[in-house]
Amino acid sequence: MGQRLDNAKAIYLEGIRDGDYEVAVNKYVGQRYTQHSTPVRDGKDGFIEFFADFIDRNPIRDIEIIRGFEDGHFVFVQAHQKLNNGEFAYVTADIFDTDDDAKIVEHWDMIAEVEPTSVSGRTPIDGPTEVTDLDKTEVNKHLVSEFAAKVLVGADLALTSTYVHADLAQHDARIADGLDAFVSYATANGLVYKQIHKVIGSGNFVAVLAEAEIAGTATALIDLYRVENGLIAEHWVVSEEITDPSTWVNSGKF
Amino acid sequence: MDDERDGTVLPVDFASEHGLALPAEVLDYAALVERMGPTYFERAQRPSFELMIVIRSGSGSHTVDFQTIALHPGRVLFVRPGQVQQWHVENDLSASVVVASPTATRTAPWLPGDPTHADLGEHSLATALDLVTAIEREQQRFTADEHSVTLLTALFAALVALYQRASSEPGRGALPHAYLAFRAALERDLTRSRNVRDYVTGLGYSERTVSRACQTVTGLTAKALLDERLMLEAQRLLAHTDGTVASISTALGFSEPSNFAKFFERVVGTSPAEFRRSLVHFAP
Numbered sequence: 001m002g003q004r005l006d007n008a009k010a011i012y013l014e015g016i017r018d019g020d021y022e023v024a025v026n027k028y029v030g031q032r033y034t035q036h037s038t039p040v041r042d043g044k045d046g047f048i049e050f051f052a053d054f055i056d057r058n059p060i061r062d063i064e065i066i067r068g069f070e071d072g073h074f075v076f077v078q079a080h081q082k083l084n085n086g087e088f089a090y091v092t093a094d095i096f097d098t099d100d101d102a103k104i105v106e107h108w109d110m111i112a113e114v115e116p117t118s119v120s121g122r123t124p125i126d127g128p129t130e131v132t133d134l135d136k137t138e139v140n141k142h143l144v145s146e147f148a149a150k151v152l153v154g155a156d157l158a159l160t161s162t163y164v165h166a167d168l169a170q171h172d173a174r175i176a177d178g179l180d181a182f183v184s185y186a187t188a189n190g191l192v193y194k195q196i197h198k199v200i201g202s203g204n205f206v207a208v209l210a211e212a213e214i215a216g217t218a219t220a221l222i223d224l225y226r227v228e229n230g231l232i233a234e235h236w237v238v239s240e241e242i243t244d245p246s247t248w249v250n251s252g253k254f
Numbered sequence: 255m256d257d258e259r260d261g262t263v264l265p266v267d268f269a270s271e272h273g274l275a276l277p278a279e280v281l282d283y284a285a286l287v288e289r290m291g292p293t294y295f296e297r298a299q300r301p302s303f304e305l306m307i308v309i310r311s312g313s314g315s316h317t318v319d320f321q322t323i324a325l326h327p328g329r330v331l332f333v334r335p336g337q338v339q340q341w342h343v344e345n346d347l348s349a350s351v352v353v354a355s356p357t358a359t360r361t362a363p364w365l366p367g368d369p370t371h372a373d374l375g376e377h378s379l380a381t382a383l384d385l386v387t388a389i390e391r392e393q394q395r396f397t398a399d400e401h402s403v404t405l406l407t408a409l410f411a412a413l414v415a416l417y418q419r420a421s422s423e424p425g426r427g428a429l430p431h432a433y434l435a436f437r438a439a440l441e442r443d444l445t446r447s448r449n450v451r452d453y454v455t456g457l458g459y460s461e462r463t464v465s466r467a468c469q470t471v472t473g474l475t476a477k478a479l480l481d482e483r484l485m486l487e488a489q490r491l492l493a494h495t496d497g498t499v500a501s502i503s504t505a506l507g508f509s510e511p512s513n514f515a516k517f518f519e520r521v522v523g524t525s526p527a528e529f530r531r532s533l534v535h536f537a538p
Contacts, residue, residue, distance in 0.1 A: 030328065030373070030375055030376070031327050031328040031375075031376060031379065032326050032327055032328065034324075034326065073373065097373070098373070099328060099373040099374060099375040099378075099420070100372065100373065100374055100375045100378050100419065100420035100421075101375025101376060101377065101378070102375075103375055103376075105326070105328070105373050138470070138471060138472060138473055139469070139470070139473045141473070142472065142473025142474070143473065146473075
């Protein structure tokens with residue numbers, strides 16, 4: 001799509017998959033590297049320090065980029081990581097900010113183990129990957145922003161059908177397909193988003209970085225929505241529990 | 255000029271002090287904060303000049319129109335006349351502050367959605383710092399002749415061009431002229447009317463064309479954009495003036511303060527008084 005997405009993919013694939021983390025970080029990172037991945041310190045040194053150990057611990061790294069797009073300076077990437085021949089399987093969602101040389105300067109991420117089963121039968125990564133409807137980027141971002149503000153933060157679930165297709169394809173392992181299943185889940189678990197931190201999109205895809213309370217637990221999420229004909233038709237999510245600030249080595253998830 | 259370097263002239267008075275004489279001037283961030291003292295920066299300001307902050311090293315934050323922006327090495331902030339800003343004196347930064355009269359930018363006036371900051375890569379930052387040094391050098395030998403004015407204006411315009419090239423915000427491309435014309439009309443006559451038709455008249459586009467252009471660009475109708483812009487103005491006035499809610503309501507063209515309060519709450523989500531109280535915690 002562009003140099004920014006290429007650089008974000010390259011730091012993943014060359015730096016982490018191929019293990020050339022030091023070369024990759026110097027090649028693809030700009031004058032700063034502000035980290036929101038809480039075990040990784042800010043700066044190129046922080047990245048090198050973390051991945052030297054990560055590569056040691058995980059000698060076999062099968063990493064695939066599933067989805068990705070650029071929105072201005074921002075890049076979204078969703079990846080599937082299989083480590084050590086099936087010892088771990090992770091899905092990750094990342095947002096990168098870049099400078100005007102297209103080099104990475106800031107990074108937000110969510111990582112979660114791939115659940116072995118899901119209510120809908122979908123996996124956290126399957127479904128359409130192609131970015132289409134490029135002329136609808138702004139309208140789709142607006143639709144998702146309004147959905148997030150009114151339904152997720154505002155907790156006005158009665159409005160869900162204004163934004164979400166009745167046959168919503170659901171990749172959240174805990175929720176069945178369809179609008180009704182989402183509403184029931186949100187009601188039963190007291191799902192309330194506290195704050196929407198970032199909304200970036202390209203064509204039919206819109207990603208949202210947010211914090212929420214799910215069943216009483218402070219949670220950080222990157223939701224990914226696919227919009228079709230003016231309604232949210234598909235939803236993927238990667239979430240993490242927000243740990244105590246004493247465990248962070250940087251400024252935190254957002 | 256000499257007053258400037260003594261530190262007796264507040265930067266906020268820059269434009270009125272110099273008029274068009276000195277089109278652009280560079281100030282050191284830390285020296286500026288120290289010389290003004292913490293109380294000067296306690297509340298929101300609405301300068302009438304262009305203000306660019308170029309960060310060399312350190313970190314901190316700056317608030318522009320109620321959005322807090324992190325400051326990082328290589329980041330450039332561009333605050334436009336009319337915007338409300340808040341300095342955070344606890345910042346530990348090596349940065350240059352460039353102030354300029356609005357005529358020195360040769361750029362179009364501020365429009366909602368314009369980016370407030372950009373992250374310059376290595377090469378752009380080197381060019382930006384060269385331009386800052388050049389403005390600094392030229393302001394010291396400034397003689398108010400026509401060519402010196404042109405020179406400083408051109409140097410600042412170059413800095414703005416560099417910033418704009420680096421700051422393409424998410425999803426912004428070539429915007430339809432009907433949208434830009436409507437936005438410009440709002441900026442020009444904001445308190446004149448709350449009826450879209452009054453702003454569209456004379457633009458050469460039908461109300462429908464304008465509204466469709468607004469929807470394409472922002473997803474919002476022309477009326478929603480008008481309402482949103484009017485309430486940004488209300489927030490700015492609540493933040494940087496001591497005017498009562500009733501007087502701000504009148505200034506914005508509302509006949510009844512209660513209508514204004516209801517309208518504000520619908521668009522912003524809190525009452526005008528609550529919004530103003532929340533600004534006590536404006537500085538993080």
